[in-house]
Amino acid sequence: MNPRRFFEDLAKQKIERLAKELQIKDPLIIYKPNPKFGDLVWDTQKLKIDVPQESVEKLCDENIKFQKSGKFINITFNPEKYARTVLDFINSGDFKKNEGGLKYLIEHTSANPTGPLHIGRARNSIIGDTMARILRRLGNEVRVEYYMNDIGTQVEALLIGMEIFPDLSYTEAYRRVYENIEQYKSKIEEYMLRAEQGDIDFLKSTRTRLEMLLEDVLRDLYSLGIRFDGIVWESDFILNGDVKGVLEKLEPFLKDENGAKYIEYNDDKIYLKRSNGTSLYFTRDIAYHIYKAKNFNVPIDVLGEDHKLHFQNLTYVLKLLGIENIKVIFYSYVITKEGKMSTRRGNVIYLRDLLEESVQLAEDEVRKRHPDLDENSIKDLATRIGHSAVRYNIIRYSPEKPITFTWEDALNFEGESAPFIMYSYARSNSILNKTESFNKGDNKFVEREIELIKKMGDYTDILEEAGRTYRPDRLARYIYELASTFNQFYRDCPVLKDPENRDRRLEIVKAFNMVLKDAMETLGLEITEKL
RNA sequence: GGGCCCGUGGCCUAGCCUGGAUAAGGCACUGGCCUUCUAAGCCAGUAAUCCCGGGUUCAAAUCCCGGCGGGCCCGCCA
Structure with missing residues (x-):
């Protein structure tokens, strides 16, 4: 179980026990609030009774703190304990474990x-x-x-x-x-x-x-x-007799119109066979x-x-x-901006053209930043950046949202973009590469560190949610937030130059590096050691 | 005409499913930060009738109804 769930379950069990004691029958409302209020909140506004202050105080222990704020009961995990648990969870590699076990087929x-x-x-x-x-x-x-x-x-x-x-x-x-x-x-x-x-x-x-x-x-x-695991040819479903089988199985539902066959649905006719005897795309799709x-x-x-x-x-x-x-x-x-893409209007944007532009722009930037890099490395880096930028810029929108394509947006390499994420990764990498080894650190986490660790702790839940709700954009947004949080940590927390905090911070950078890499791979972004 | 989707600062988006504490980011704009682990970065600031109108509720960006604007579909096409 991931640490976040573990701590949440602890809190929920306590609340449920108290609710039983107080004979609260209404369903309990517990959710993740704005982080400034804590890690979890028990919202008692709908409850008929007021939860007494002493009961709230009695819920507290060394792991979790409960605090009454009006009708909200804010719940905070012990920062040191929670941070340490998350850090060990990641650095041990446990965060990569998963159950899954289903067989999926994706046709795209x-x-x-x-x-x-x-x-x-x-x-x-x-x-x-x-x-x-x-x-x-x-x-x-x-x-x-x-x-x-x-x-x-x-x-x-x-x-x-x-x-x-x-x-x-x-x-x-x-x-x-x-x-x-x-x-x-x-x-x-x-x-x-x-x-x-x-x-x-x-x-x-x-x-x-x-x-x-x-x-x-x-x-x-x-x-x-x-890449694809297979190309499925539509005509195979005719050759192997499946299309014929579909028509036979559906026979009881079929109606005839001059030899054509159809099924009635919502006052519409769904045709499965033309009057000339040929099947339709729909019929073959059923077979598939x-x-x-x-x-x-x-x-x-x-x-x-x-x-x-x-x-x-x-x-x-x-x-x-x-x-x-x-x-x-x-x-x-x-x-x-001119509306739907159409060849006739001449506003079709082909993927290869976008990729070419994106790589070109990346190349210009790489040359500016690393004038001493050899030609092959420049091209390679530019290609990875350019391609990742395109992927990220499309996946970051929720699928049902229409996207209005602009070159400015597509080729923006700052802020919520792949280069930003790749850059953060490279930064963390640069720190780790300057390090021979380090020991396990103490638990004297400062606020910036805790912030970053909490963000990392959300990763497995985000993955699960993105998978369950078919919302890859959730992961895209998360990965940006994670990288952004790291950049704040990077500014405020010197790692190698601060002997007193070095080991603990190296643990954090290491964990960040692992989580971000894992998330980038899952999102299909290129991993570059340097940028 | 009917069905489905979208409407959140100047621009782009998250939040809506599962209603709660000052609506969260990015771009653009203004000002600041490189003798210190990569400035594709960081900090601060300006900026929002959450399309409109009703309803439900102690509480609505979020749920319900009705509009408006935009997109998609309504073929013996795929």
């Missing part, structure tokens, strides 16, 4: 590779990847999949475009066909039927061509440290989710807000089949 990105990833799509990837890291960190088994659409209207339009306009970029070729879809309707239908009938040669050639495009997308993601539900405890989809209706329908139909364990993380769009 899954974009049609009709062009390079733009930053809106990248938000999907970064959320998905960070959640995967968090859940793994919590001791779970996590598999990450990219669902590759290789069948259906858009894909056939892309293939046809590449065939008709071999000299154009594939993005442009796709656009020409998709925007004049009526003109190519029969050709598209011909291709769809071949795919649907499981024409192996046709599907093979489709995949070969798509794989080249997909590689382009994966390369961008790879540079951000994002049945596979997910069967093989994993918690399958998670990362979807843009435009997929909400699709997912609602999916949930409904899956429930008909007895499947209810699918989770989802929705995120809002990244827009520019």
Whole structure:
């Protein structure tokens, strides 16, 4: 158990015992207040009786202090004891232990590779990847999949475009066909039927061509440290008969309309089969989710807000089949000041362009600060900083919040940003590197030290919360607060130059270094020993 | 028209789920701090009708209802 919980439980047990004594039947309200009031507060405002001063005093012991302040009973952990417990908890490595034990599947990105990833799509990837890291960190088994659409209207339009306009970029070729879809309707239908009938040669050639495009997308993601455990091809669910199985299982719910099959839901029709006999994306997605539900405890989809209706329908139909364990993380769009990104308006911001700018800016800064560094080291450092800055700048927003992209914000390397965090890490590292060894310190913690240690003590709870609520931004915010608290400590508490406090402070710096590193890795930020 | 999401200092966000003590950060702005472990840092200051109106409550940024503004969706597309 982490120290925070341990002390909280001690306090709660005392309160519960007292409540029983005083015959308080109302539920007890206990929460974490503004830190200036203490570590915990028992809010008795709703209680019918006033808790007597003597009873409050009797609760106190050498570990925990209770203090009445009006209707609030402020609870403070013994700072020395609490700080020492947290410090040992971290430095022993116990803070890395976790239970987890569930099998997760995260499907993210899954974009049609009709062009390079733009930053809106990248938000999907970064959320998905960070959640995967968090859940793994919590001791779970996590598999990450990219669902590759290789069948259906858009894909056939892309293939046809590449065939008709071999000299154009594939993005442009796709656009020409998709925007004049009526003109190519029969050709598209011909291709769809071949795919649907499981024409192996046709599907093979489709995949070969798509794989080249997909590689382009994966390369961008790879540079951000994002990897997949598997690519799932949509057409596989046709080839292995799962799609057929879905239609059979759903037969009792299906209604017919000129040969097309649909399910009625909320006065809407959810189509599962076209009148020409082909399946729809929805049907294949059902098949995919049945596979997910069967093989994993918690399958998670990362979807843009435009997929909400699709997912609602999916949930409904899956429930008909007895499947209810699918989770989802929705995120809002990244827009520019001119509004939604669109190729036509020319305001699309591609991930690779953002990365390039970010790395360039980092390089300029590194050159300014370390003119004597060799060329390779400069490039390497700049790349790590630039990429981390992009990741952090996207993950720090809560997913449902729309992001208005500005270059100024994206390339801000001060304050709430990755370089700030990396800088704090480097500072702590610099102290530790100047040290041969140190002994276990005393418990004469000063306020700044306690502040930092308390912040570190929150880490495991934050991790757990981020994992439970699917809010990676919580961890992002925490890591900033932690780094910021360290910078205050750094200013006020000399470590190496103060022999009297040296050992104790080294313990603190060591612990900070470990926690921050762990959190940075979990968030997918690069670790640099120096900055 | 219907459904979902967002609305917090000049700008960007956290807090809302689980209602409580002067609403918390960042950017920008103003002033200060490098002969002392990395100034991508630190300290101080200016700055908020928590979109509006009702309701519930001893207590509402937080819960409920109704508006307003912005986004997304409503296809035999994916």
